[in-house]
Amino acid sequence: MNKTVTINISGIIFHIEEDAYDKLGKYLLTIRGYFKNSEGCDEIMADIEARIAEMLQERVSQSKQVVLMADVDHVIAVMGEPEEFAGDNAQTETKTEDPKQETSFGPGRRRLFRDPDEGVIGGVCTGLGYYFGIDPVWIRAAFAIAFFIFGTGLLFYILLLIIIPKAQTTAEKLEMRGENINVNNIRRTVEEEFENLKRKMSGSGERWRNESRFGDAIGDFFRGVFRVFGKLFAGIMVVVGIAFLIGLFTSMFSISNVSSEAFDYVVRSIFPDYMFGWAIAAAALFFGIPCVMMIYKGMQILLKLKYRNNIINFSALGLWLAGLVLSIWVITSAVSEFAEGGEVSNTIPLTGAKQDTMIVKVNIDPEMLVHDAGRYGNSRWQYNERGWHLWKVGEDSIKLGYPGLHIEEAEGDSFELLVVKSSEGPDRKTAFENARRIHYKVVQKDSLIVLNSCFELAKGDKYRGQQVDIYLRVPKNKVIFLHKSTRDILDGVPNVSNTWDGYMADRRWIMTARGLACVDCSGLDLSDVPEDDDYHHDLPKELAEPEKSGKKDSAKK
Amino acid sequence: MNIENNKAQMRKGVLEFCILSILSEGDAYPTEIIERMKSARLVVVEGTLYPLLTRLKNMGLLTYRWEESTSGPPRKYYRLTELGQQFLKELESTWDELVASVGQVTKKKKTEQ
Numbered sequence: 001m002n003k004t005v006t007i008n009i010s011g012i013i014f015h016i017e018e019d020a021y022d023k024l025g026k027y028l029l030t031i032r033g034y035f036k037n038s039e040g041c042d043e044i045m046a047d048i049e050a051r052i053a054e055m056l057q058e059r060v061s062q063s064k065q066v067v068l069m070a071d072v073d074h075v076i077a078v079m080g081e082p083e084e085f086a087g088d089n090a091q092t093e094t095k096t097e098d099p100k101q102e103t104s105f106g107p108g109r110r111r112l113f114r115d116p117d118e119g120v121i122g123g124v125c126t127g128l129g130y131y132f133g134i135d136p137v138w139i140r141a142a143f144a145i146a147f148f149i150f151g152t153g154l155l156f157y158i159l160l161l162i163i164i165p166k167a168q169t170t171a172e173k174l175e176m177r178g179e180n181i182n183v184n185n186i187r188r189t190v191e192e193e194f195e196n197l198k199r200k201m202s203g204s205g206e207r208w209r210n211e212s213r214f215g216d217a218i219g220d221f222f223r224g225v226f227r228v229f230g231k232l233f234a235g236i237m238v239v240v241g242i243a244f245l246i247g248l249f250t251s252m253f254s255i256s257n258v259s260s261e262a263f264d265y266v267v268r269s270i271f272p273d274y275m276f277g278w279a280i281a282a283a284a285l286f287f288g289i290p291c292v293m294m295i296y297k298g299m300q301i302l303l304k305l306k307y308r309n310n311i312i313n314f315s316a317l318g319l320w321l322a323g324l325v326l327s328i329w330v331i332t333s334a335v336s337e338f339a340e341g342g343e344v345s346n347t348i349p350l351t352g353a354k355q356d357t358m359i360v361k362v363n364i365d366p367e368m369l370v371h372d373a374g375r376y377g378n379s380r381w382q383y384n385e386r387g388w389h390l391w392k393v394g395e396d397s398i399k400l401g402y403p404g405l406h407i408e409e410a411e412g413d414s415f416e417l418l419v420v421k422s423s424e425g426p427d428r429k430t431a432f433e434n435a436r437r438i439h440y441k442v443v444q445k446d447s448l449i450v451l452n453s454c455f456e457l458a459k460g461d462k463y464r465g466q467q468v469d470i471y472l473r474v475p476k477n478k479v480i481f482l483h484k485s486t487r488d489i490l491d492g493v494p495n496v497s498n499t500w501d502g503y504m505a506d507r508r509w510i511m512t513a514r515g516l517a518c519v520d521c522s523g524l525d526l527s528d529v530p531e532d533d534d535y536h537h538d539l540p541k542e543l544a545e546p547e548k549s550g551k552k553d554s555a556k557k
Numbered sequence: 558m559n560i561e562n563n564k565a566q567m568r569k570g571v572l573e574f575c576i577l578s579i580l581s582e583g584d585a586y587p588t589e590i591i592e593r594m595k596s597a598r599l600v601v602v603e604g605t606l607y608p609l610l611t612r613l614k615n616m617g618l619l620t621y622r623w624e625e626s627t628s629g630p631p632r633k634y635y636r637l638t639e640l641g642q643q644f645l646k647e648l649e650s651t652w653d654e655l656v657a658s659v660g661q662v663t664k665k666k667k668t669e670q
Binding site for chain 1: 587588602603604605607608610611612614615626628629630631632633
């Protein structure tokens with residue numbers, strides 16, 4: 001009893017014994033190997049297969065339905081061993097003749113297939129193992145490890161499962177197992193690619209025949225260069241695609257997870273509650289699909305998988321367009337959350353406001369003093385129109401940083417303090433409500449005003465561009481002392497000497513008819529800038545640098 | 558040096574000429590051509606023929622058409638093109654000259670011997 005397989009040669013169906021089939025498959029592969037450099041290789045193979053079909057058909061009948069080993073032997077005897085005809089042919093036909101080629105010839109080049117027999121899940125690892133000549137155990141181990149890196153292993157595996165075809169016929173399995181990768185085989189693969197490309201580009205073999213060898217060589221050279229660049233490009237595509245995908249996954253993971261990162265809070269709170277899931281989906285589709293396709297296409301080029309899968313292409317395009325539409329919707333509705341502005345202002349009564357000098361100080365949140373890398377713990381520096389501001393998402397409140405301090409001339413003869421809270425929202429009413437919910441504390445005792453370095457939102461409040469502006473109104477001929485801690489909240493305070501906000505702190509200013517004038521600023525130069533390291537992050541580079549070098553110089557002295 | 562190889566090389570040179578001659582008598586499909594050549598003991602293995610036919614076709618000397626077969630896959634019927642006929646004529650005259658001169662040379666040798 002023998003197992004048979006059903007095969008199709010030139011459109012005719014045969015039942016063939018398995019061992020006979022293997023032999024026939026190897027025979028055809030060998031012939032193809034010999035003709036691979038000839039023009040019209042596919043055509044020759046088709047003709048030969050047609051003839052084989054004809055011969056085999058003569059040898060099967062109602063009573064003998066199965067093709068046996070003897071029949072295959074007969075066919076091979078009639079057709080001749082490839083060495084007898086094809087080898088000579090290759091010598092006369094091949095333009096770039098290479099005697100070594102013949103000796104290095106094996107059963108056929110290796111191709112990437114999934115192994116349905118030996119595989120554990122889909123045979124991807126086994127197939128890769130054959131392809132790279134490694135024990136599949138190592139590849140499985142690599143996938144298993146990669147699985148724990150945000151599931152990239154799983155993603156990659158599914159991707160490979162889709163793009164790598166399964167080895168279905170014995171011929172494909174033979175191709176899959178191939179030979180060991182050695183220098184000769186690599187060279188041969190490259191040559192094969194040249195030939196394939198040449199055939200494709202020339203359309204018919206005829207034109208190539210007439211062209212000079214020199215032209216061929218130049219053409220081959222450039223095609224080779226393009227091919228190498230193509231592979232390189234494909235490799236970069238895959239790597240970049242994977243990197244982006246991992247980045248996308250981790251950032252989406254951290255944003256959607258309830259983390260206390262200030263940035264994540266802002267991203268999360270920009271959208272109305274019900275939209276957050278859609279926003280994530282939109283981002284995943286809009287950025288993820290191109291990444292996946294980059295990996296997919298890159299792998300196709302790298303692994304020379306020739307079949308096209310239009311279903312994948314079109315569904316990717318469809319998903320991406322869906323992502324685009326979703327993104328537009330999500331973004332417009334997020335923007336509409338900031339459509340209207342609203343503000344609440346209240347005057348803080350100043351007791352003893354008749355005093356001559358008022359001292360302004362800022363109670364700086366301890367975490368605001370940490371300025372390195374713009375990020376500390378669960379806080380983050382964010383940029384808005386007033387410069388770098390601190391965000392801190394705390395246990396029960398959200399701290400937003402730096403209110404703006406404005407100094408104006410008072411109409412009467414007493415100090416006045418006005419706090420304006422503003423916010424945005426989808427409509428005026430909500431914007432107003434958002435502004436009302438801002439919590440900001442000002443403490444005044446005698447001649448001392450203590451401002452807070454940040455204003456607070458209740459937990460669960462969303463970021464809607466909340467701001468706090470403090471207007472300190474100074475009567476004429478009265479003096480204010482701006483403590484150095486006010487440096488970061490001074491907001492473009494006009495003054496007579498046109499001094500930059502940063503230098504206004506730690507000085508006394510008197511309100512004159514022309515505006516604020518400095519009382520103790522005589523001889524102000526760079527060295528007078530308060531040397532408080534905590535503030536250096538805000539100094540413009542060109543100011544911060546010379547100061548530092550100056551410091552060093554003085555240290556040397 | 559392999560004598561069999563030399564013989565094969567010699568035969569090979571005239572194979573194309575023979576194929577064109579056979580086709581000049583009428584269209585034929587590969588198996589017919591093979592039968593003819595086999596009976597003339599020109600071809601030992603059939604595989605030789607297919608690359609030759611493809612090459613002649615690519616050179617524009619032959620064209621083919623498909624014809625359904627009752628007993629197997631459709632057959633490729635080859636036919637000489639006009640270029641092929643010209644080519645054949647030239648080959649024929651060359652062949653005649655060659656036979657004459659080779660005959661002359663080898664005859665001389667034989668008589669000398």
